[in-house]
Amino acid sequence: MRIRVASMISIAVFTMGTSQVMAASVVNNNITEAEVEQAQQAWGKALIAISAAYSAGGHEQAEQKARQVLDAAYGYGHGAVLFKPTLASGEQTFRTSYDGALAYFVGGNATYADDSGFALKGWQGYEFNNAGVYINGDLALTMGHVMLTDKSGAVTTVDKTWGFKKDEQGDLRIVLHHSSLPYSAN
Amino acid sequence: MRIRVASMISIAVFTMGTSQVMAASVVNNNITEAEVEQAQQAWGKALIAISAAYSAGGHEQAEQKARQVLDAAYGYGHGAVLFKPTLASGEQTFRTSYDGALAYFVGGNATYADDSGFALKGWQGYEFNNAGVYINGDLALTMGHVMLTDKSGAVTTVDKTWGFKKDEQGDLRIVLHHSSLPYSAN
Amino acid sequence: MRIRVASMISIAVFTMGTSQVMAASVVNNNITEAEVEQAQQAWGKALIAISAAYSAGGHEQAEQKARQVLDAAYGYGHGAVLFKPTLASGEQTFRTSYDGALAYFVGGNATYADDSGFALKGWQGYEFNNAGVYINGDLALTMGHVMLTDKSGAVTTVDKTWGFKKDEQGDLRIVLHHSSLPYSAN
Amino acid sequence: MRIRVASMISIAVFTMGTSQVMAASVVNNNITEAEVEQAQQAWGKALIAISAAYSAGGHEQAEQKARQVLDAAYGYGHGAVLFKPTLASGEQTFRTSYDGALAYFVGGNATYADDSGFALKGWQGYEFNNAGVYINGDLALTMGHVMLTDKSGAVTTVDKTWGFKKDEQGDLRIVLHHSSLPYSAN
Numbered sequence: 001m002r003i004r005v006a007s008m009i010s011i012a013v014f015t016m017g018t019s020q021v022m023a024a025s026v027v028n029n030n031i032t033e034a035e036v037e038q039a040q041q042a043w044g045k046a047l048i049a050i051s052a053a054y055s056a057g058g059h060e061q062a063e064q065k066a067r068q069v070l071d072a073a074y075g076y077g078h079g080a081v082l083f084k085p086t087l088a089s090g091e092q093t094f095r096t097s098y099d100g101a102l103a104y105f106v107g108g109n110a111t112y113a114d115d116s117g118f119a120l121k122g123w124q125g126y127e128f129n130n131a132g133v134y135i136n137g138d139l140a141l142t143m144g145h146v147m148l149t150d151k152s153g154a155v156t157t158v159d160k161t162w163g164f165k166k167d168e169q170g171d172l173r174i175v176l177h178h179s180s181l182p183y184s185a186n
Numbered sequence: 187m188r189i190r191v192a193s194m195i196s197i198a199v200f201t202m203g204t205s206q207v208m209a210a211s212v213v214n215n216n217i218t219e220a221e222v223e224q225a226q227q228a229w230g231k232a233l234i235a236i237s238a239a240y241s242a243g244g245h246e247q248a249e250q251k252a253r254q255v256l257d258a259a260y261g262y263g264h265g266a267v268l269f270k271p272t273l274a275s276g277e278q279t280f281r282t283s284y285d286g287a288l289a290y291f292v293g294g295n296a297t298y299a300d301d302s303g304f305a306l307k308g309w310q311g312y313e314f315n316n317a318g319v320y321i322n323g324d325l326a327l328t329m330g331h332v333m334l335t336d337k338s339g340a341v342t343t344v345d346k347t348w349g350f351k352k353d354e355q356g357d358l359r360i361v362l363h364h365s366s367l368p369y370s371a372n
Numbered sequence: 373m374r375i376r377v378a379s380m381i382s383i384a385v386f387t388m389g390t391s392q393v394m395a396a397s398v399v400n401n402n403i404t405e406a407e408v409e410q411a412q413q414a415w416g417k418a419l420i421a422i423s424a425a426y427s428a429g430g431h432e433q434a435e436q437k438a439r440q441v442l443d444a445a446y447g448y449g450h451g452a453v454l455f456k457p458t459l460a461s462g463e464q465t466f467r468t469s470y471d472g473a474l475a476y477f478v479g480g481n482a483t484y485a486d487d488s489g490f491a492l493k494g495w496q497g498y499e500f501n502n503a504g505v506y507i508n509g510d511l512a513l514t515m516g517h518v519m520l521t522d523k524s525g526a527v528t529t530v531d532k533t534w535g536f537k538k539d540e541q542g543d544l545r546i547v548l549h550h551s552s553l554p555y556s557a558n
Numbered sequence: 559m560r561i562r563v564a565s566m567i568s569i570a571v572f573t574m575g576t577s578q579v580m581a582a583s584v585v586n587n588n589i590t591e592a593e594v595e596q597a598q599q600a601w602g603k604a605l606i607a608i609s610a611a612y613s614a615g616g617h618e619q620a621e622q623k624a625r626q627v628l629d630a631a632y633g634y635g636h637g638a639v640l641f642k643p644t645l646a647s648g649e650q651t652f653r654t655s656y657d658g659a660l661a662y663f664v665g666g667n668a669t670y671a672d673d674s675g676f677a678l679k680g681w682q683g684y685e686f687n688n689a690g691v692y693i694n695g696d697l698a699l700t701m702g703h704v705m706l707t708d709k710s711g712a713v714t715t716v717d718k719t720w721g722f723k724k725d726e727q728g729d730l731r732i733v734l735h736h737s738s739l740p741y742s743a744n
């Protein structure tokens with residue numbers, strides 16, 4: 001529930017014959033910069049959590065965790081998501097469906113035979129560096145570098161764009177996700 | 187311009203071989219509660235300013251000031267405004283056009299013969315008491331009591347709803363304004 | 373679910389080595405003019421339905437029906453609603469809470485002792501005449517006259533402003549409702 | 559101006575003692591699917607126009623045309639644009655400023671020494687294949703393949719995400735643009 005009683009916006013005291021003071025009820029459906037930052041952090045933690053689930057319990061636990069992540073952090077429950085994962089290509093470049101996204105993260109789906117499971121790569125750490133943030137109502141867009149560290153300490157940098165939509169419970173959900181490897185002239 | 191460089195959202199330092207730090211460019215099109223409060227205060231000040239212009243320079247100066255207020259604070263430049271003034275009725279209840287709004291505030295328009303000029307009533311003070319504020323992207327709605335004080339010290343209370351739209355310059359403009367006298371059972 | 377597969381937006385056929393054609397998945401969260409009209413009609417029908425329930429089953433059935441209407445057509449489930457009913461006044465002018473709205477429609481609440489139940493007045497028909505409609509994303513505002521006909525054939529005209537918010541199920545919910553009797557100079 | 563007089567939304571005829579019919583004034587700030595398609599087509603035409611200007615008049619004419627395109631089709635006039643061009647990398651991956659975008663399209667800027675001018679490559683044709691379109695108020699997101707044909711007939715396919723914002727004149731402007739070469743496992 002996105003309700004706050006914001007007394008600061010009650011400019012004047014209402015005293016129509018009594019001494020009662022009313023405070024304005026405030027509903028605010030907008031996304032804040034702080035919420036964007038939290039949603040990015042949550043994505044990083046979720047990726048590591050899937051990797052950890054895989055180490056601890058194999059593919060089954062990883063898939064279970066990945067489903068939790070997709071349910072909680074992506075918008076597939078409300079329609080198609082515009083998702084271009086880093087390593088997807090050809091006719092399976094875009095994963096607008098839940099199944100396509102799940103296959104990308106944990107593999108094991110014959111329909112997406114090229115997917116080896118991006119989230120199973122033993123990710124240990126993440127860093128974000130936003131080049132830009134664009135907030136428009138209940139939708140926020142971010143673009144920047146994401147640096148992921150695997151168990152060997154190797155860092156993979158990707159160019160990443162996200163679109164987050166705030167849902168009715170006040171949670172941010174990914175409705176757009178374009179990730180690509182940096183361009184190399186060679 | 188609604189641009190801010192928000193270093194706080196730069197979660198990670200970008201060090202791809204160098205020590206350069208990038209700060210995210212942030213564009214935020216949303217309305218804040220503080221901006222809503224300021225827009226309400228600006229409306230109150232503008233009403234008093236029209237009354238003062240009338241006292242100082244008669245109808246001509248009042249109309250000039252009213253035009254400035256309509257240009258700066260209302261959205262007629264971008265299309266129809268949903269405006270139901272307190273004392274308008276019949277076929278002229280709704281003033282979706284600029285001319286209808288101007289006539290309501292300063293009168294002097296034969297097409298709106300019942301308009302005596304609401305802003306010419308010698309208003310000296312104003313108070314707001316918002317019952318509720320609803321913010322949805324670049325649009326904010328407020329509902330509450332507005333208490334206007336005239337030169338004799340008499341207070342008129344009206345039930346008022348406003349809709350403010352943030353324009354590309356970052357200014358809030360009234361696109362909805364429904365004002366009505368309190369219901370009396372007698 | 374607000375998902376449509378819109379083949380018309382698939383500008384080009386994707387033939388990367390195959391003859392497969394992809395159609396774009398489209399999610400559109402916006403309100404249309406047709407949806408606004410339907411929501412207004414639904415409000416009119418609901419008012420008559422409460423009146424009919426009262427005739428058929430007394431206060432208990434009327435309250436049951438009013439609760440259904442509030443649950444289905446208003447936004448109280450997501451926070452405060454900016455509601456100024458036609459006949460409410462004083463400190464109870466604004467009904468930002470569910471209980472205040474219910475009391476207005478069907479009475480029977482000692483906290484709102486002046487409420488006799490607006491929906492219990494035997495309403496038989498309704499007509500809308502919008503002076504203006506303002507659509508901004510998932511929020512639409514309307515302003516105009518509403519003419520309600522009671523069982524004696526008498527017509528009551530009110531000046532009415534509504535704000536409709538489209539929820540995640542695609543249903544429009546009233547988040548703003550300002551109703552007032554026409555101003556009379558006498 | 560986004561004003562239409564929509565008689566269809568005038569549900570009831572207002573006849574308060576007269577036979578006058580009022581039609582509702584409608585302001586609609588939302589983006590439609592058709593507008594998204596037009597904006598994509600406009601981008602394709604603009605790219606070819608810059609190539610043609612280069613062939614006809616060299617770098618000076620190309621830059622002049624590119625500035626027209628950036629002014630008309632991108633949102634740099636309202637703040638930072640989230641732009642990740644196809645062939646940009648390293649610390650210059652993201653072109654949130656006008657100068658960075660211009661350098662990418664036509665080169666000739668020592669600050670962006672790696673830019674050879676993407677729009678100068680003799681582009682002759684374009685096709686779009688949207689995988690998904692997400693419309694949220696005055697902002698629309700698209701993701702899909704774009705196929706560009708050069709003068710030799712060779713086709714370059716890129717994975718492309720756009721964000722279009724409708725401005726106050728009703729024109730769509732690119733506020734997000736992430737373009738990347740398809741992932742190759744080899």
